Amino acid sequence: xxxxxxxxxxxxxxxxxxxxxxxxxxxxxxxxxxxxxxxxxxxxxxxxxxxxxxxxxxxxxxxxxxxxxxxxxxxxxxxxxxxxxxxxxxxxxxxxxxxxxxxxxxxxxxxxxxxxxxxxxxxxxxxxxxxxxxxxxxxxxxxxxxxxxxxxxxxxxxxxxxxxxxxxxxxxxxxxxxxxxxxxxxxxxxxxxxxxxxxxxxxxxxxxxxxxxxxxxxxxxxxxxxxxxxxxxxxxxxxxxxxxxxxxxxxxxxxxxxxxxxxxxxxxxxxxxxxxxxxxxxxxxxxxxxxxxxxxxxxxxxxxxxxxxxxxxxxxxxxxxxxxxxxxxxxxxxxxxxxxxxxxxxxxxxxxxxxxxxxxxxxxxxxxxxxxxxxxxxxxxxxxxxxxxxxxxxxxxxxxxxxxxxxxxxxxxxxxxxxxxxxxxxxxxxxxxxxxxxxxxxxxxxxxxxxxxxxxxxxxxxxxxxxxxxxxxx
Numbered sequence: 001x002x003x004x005x006x007x008x009x010x011x012x013x014x015x016x017x018x019x020x021x022x023x024x025x026x027x028x029x030x031x032x033x034x035x036x037x038x039x040x041x042x043x044x045x046x047x048x049x050x051x052x053x054x055x056x057x058x059x060x061x062x063x064x065x066x067x068x069x070x071x072x073x074x075x076x077x078x079x080x081x082x083x084x085x086x087x088x089x090x091x092x093x094x095x096x097x098x099x100x101x102x103x104x105x106x107x108x109x110x111x112x113x114x115x116x117x118x119x120x121x122x123x124x125x126x127x128x129x130x131x132x133x134x135x136x137x138x139x140x141x142x143x144x145x146x147x148x149x150x151x152x153x154x155x156x157x158x159x160x161x162x163x164x165x166x167x168x169x170x171x172x173x174x175x176x177x178x179x180x181x182x183x184x185x186x187x188x189x190x191x192x193x194x195x196x197x198x199x200x201x202x203x204x205x206x207x208x209x210x211x212x213x214x215x216x217x218x219x220x221x222x223x224x225x226x227x228x229x230x231x232x233x234x235x236x237x238x239x240x241x242x243x244x245x246x247x248x249x250x251x252x253x254x255x256x257x258x259x260x261x262x263x264x265x266x267x268x269x270x271x272x273x274x275x276x277x278x279x280x281x282x283x284x285x286x287x288x289x290x291x292x293x294x295x296x297x298x299x300x301x302x303x304x305x306x307x308x309x310x311x312x313x314x315x316x317x318x319x320x321x322x323x324x325x326x327x328x329x330x331x332x333x334x335x336x337x338x339x340x341x342x343x344x345x346x347x348x349x350x351x352x353x354x355x356x357x358x359x360x361x362x363x364x365x366x367x368x369x370x371x372x373x374x375x376x377x378x379x380x381x382x383x384x385x386x387x388x389x390x391x392x393x394x395x396x397x398x399x400x401x402x403x404x405x406x407x408x409x410x411x412x413x414x415x416x417x418x419x420x421x422x423x424x425x426x427x428x429x430x431x432x433x434x435x436x437x438x439x440x441x442x443x444x445x446x447x448x449x450x451x452x453x454x455x456x457x458x459x460x461x462x463x464x465x466x467x468x469x470x471x472x473x474x
Contacts, residue, residue: 010041406430424469
């Protein structure tokens with residue numbers, strides 16, 4: 001009988017969720033943390049269940065033909081880029097397979113045309129936003145001894161970087177990261193040096209004391225603008241003024257510096273109060289001919305180039321001629337609605353987050369787009385009870401759906417079926433919940449899934465976006 005702690009040699013057959021690999025042993029599926037599909041490896045069993053096992057990668061015995069050298073020195077510790085050792089072509093193939101598997105296994109949709117995953121042109125330095133955390137530094141035993149000799153007291157444990165996987169109390173101190181930009185790396189290192197020199201302490205989630213919480217860096221990849229947002233527990237204007245002066249001297253490319261202040265116990269990097277210390281307090285970015293103003297707490301897709309690719313796919317599937325009414329459900333800050341506005345007669349976006357609606361209206365005004373209407377409210381209520389707004393707009397010819405990872409509420413999916421749209425374009429960041437919702441949308445026979453297009457927004461991770469087109473049957 002296999003038990004926890006046993007080590008066995010397995011061939012890793014494929015990829016699973018969260019960057020894990022799949023192997024098989026004695027008729028059971030084994031989810032292996034680490035490794036590359038195609039590897040033969042020694043693994044250690046960490047969990048034994050009736051239906052499956054979990055294991056950690058220990059030693060490589062025979063490498064996969066798709067294995068490559070990881071570029072980042074923190075790979076395997078950080079947990080952010082779980083697929084850096086997997087050739088990019090193989091990453092794309094695995095992402096397409098995950099979409100096919102979700103459609104077939106969860107949605108019962110066999111035979112749907114799933115196109116090859118749309119590749120990212122840049123597989124490093126592609127993010128326009130990175131959120132770094134201040135915290136207690138994670139150290140090996142050797143590092144603990146060395147740091148104790150170099151620095152004294154609390155400052156020897158200050159870290160600015162990324163949380164270790166599954167550890168919200170420990171931060172991996174990073175001096176480089178291949179996800180955002182070279183300028184972003186310089187901002188991180190300059191900020192750490194300032195914090196150490198100024199003797200600043202880190203906010204503790206246990207004692208709810210301390211000043212430094214997060215460093216959020218946003219970049220306009222197509223405008224060159226950069227925002228530095230220091231998230232702190234309390235308001236210290238003298239510290240922020242000195243930090244801003246130091247930062248601009250070391251990284252003059254910074255366009256604006258803001259300080260978000262929050263006493264919340266949660267670790268979300270959002271401020272209750274915001275102060276601007278340099279520049280306009282926002283940056284701009286361009287997608288598809290539109291310019292978007294992005295504030296510190298705005299939502300915006302983190303991969304600019306692939307967001308445009310995603311929206312282009314949605315537009316192509318919508319097949320607009322200029323005469324259509326489009327409903328954009330879960331419209332967020334209006335980026336999809338504005339992307340489609342020039343191709344449609346009118347677009348109505350519905351969103352439940354007040355700040356997102358304000359951003360959407362602001363972006364529409366900023367781009368002089370007159371044919372977008374954004375409505376605030378719970379989507380289920382807006383479609384079933386609070387429907388007075390429908391008297392002022394035509395029924396939809398096309399419905400675009402872009403829900404959160406949890407997918408649609410079943411009542412919303414059922415209501416979409418009664419709208420009578422010719423086409424439904426479903427944009428998803430979670431193929432599993434998308435497949436579940438598609439099963440509902442095709443259940444009455446009114447619609448069929450025409451095709452699906454995966455889009456790789458996050459190279460070196462297992463995450464994939466997918467756009468599915470449903471057309472009215474008959």
